[in-house]
């Protein structure tokens with residue numbers, strides 16, 4: 001009867017609340033949002049946080065490559081998807097696991113929103129924090145995330161260039177207006193580490209993102225240099241945060257701030 005249905009609903013809501021969603025967003029593509037998401041998830045996992053990873057980037061799902069789970073097909077149990085366990089031990093689901101490459105680009109809003117729902121409302125089991133790699137920009141997936149899934153907080157990834165920052169501001173405003181707590185801004189590709197001598201130079205200038213963060217009154221989580229090692233390790237399916245090294249260090253430092 002009626003009370004039973006109500007009980008189930010309350011139980012489901014409670015279950016949902018115990019899963020804290022951290023949305024990783026950016027104003028535009030190519031700024032390293034997926035790289036930051038993967039490395040943040042790994043760094044949190046290494047700190048003992050029970051973390052899961054969702055790749056909601058319908059336009060270019062890259063987590064299967066980053067986490068070396070390309071070609072894996074998630075099973076369904078009781079109409080819920082069962083996450084795939086990545087090599088480093090993080091349960092994950094990606095839009096890339098649901099569709100053939102390139103197919104989702106033509107999706108309209110409701111389809112993208114329902115796909116996001118399948119990934120977020122999956123059988124996450126003993127996961128406390130879900131890192132969600134959002135598509136770039138301010139579209140349907142963002143609105144659905146904000147309205148239906150109520151993220152505990154959002155991290156904005158930006159590069160030092162002004163244009164990326166203007167785009168980032170749009171993303172900040174969207175989450176801000178919906179009262180999603182700002183965890184902070186990450187500046188990626190900030191400075192270049194010379195692979196030969198280790199010296200850091202700043203081809204795009206530096207400090208812009210930090211200044212923008214303080215102007216927008218949001219925490220600054222740190223800067224990640226442009227490093228060939230970050231790209232090659234990521235492409236090889238072994239993001240640098242999995243190991244102790246120069247390339248992983250900035251991600252581990254960001255995870256420390258996020259976990260506190």
Ligand code: ADP
Pocket residue numbers: 026028029030031032033034035036062188189190224225226227228230231232234235
């Ligand atoms: P987005 O998710 O914002 O589209 P990606 O994370 O896919 O961006 O990064 C775009 C490209 O830049 C990838 O090839 C990635 O390996 C590379 N990349 C990202 N961050 C860095 C970095 N700090 N140093 C070097 N290459 C990077």
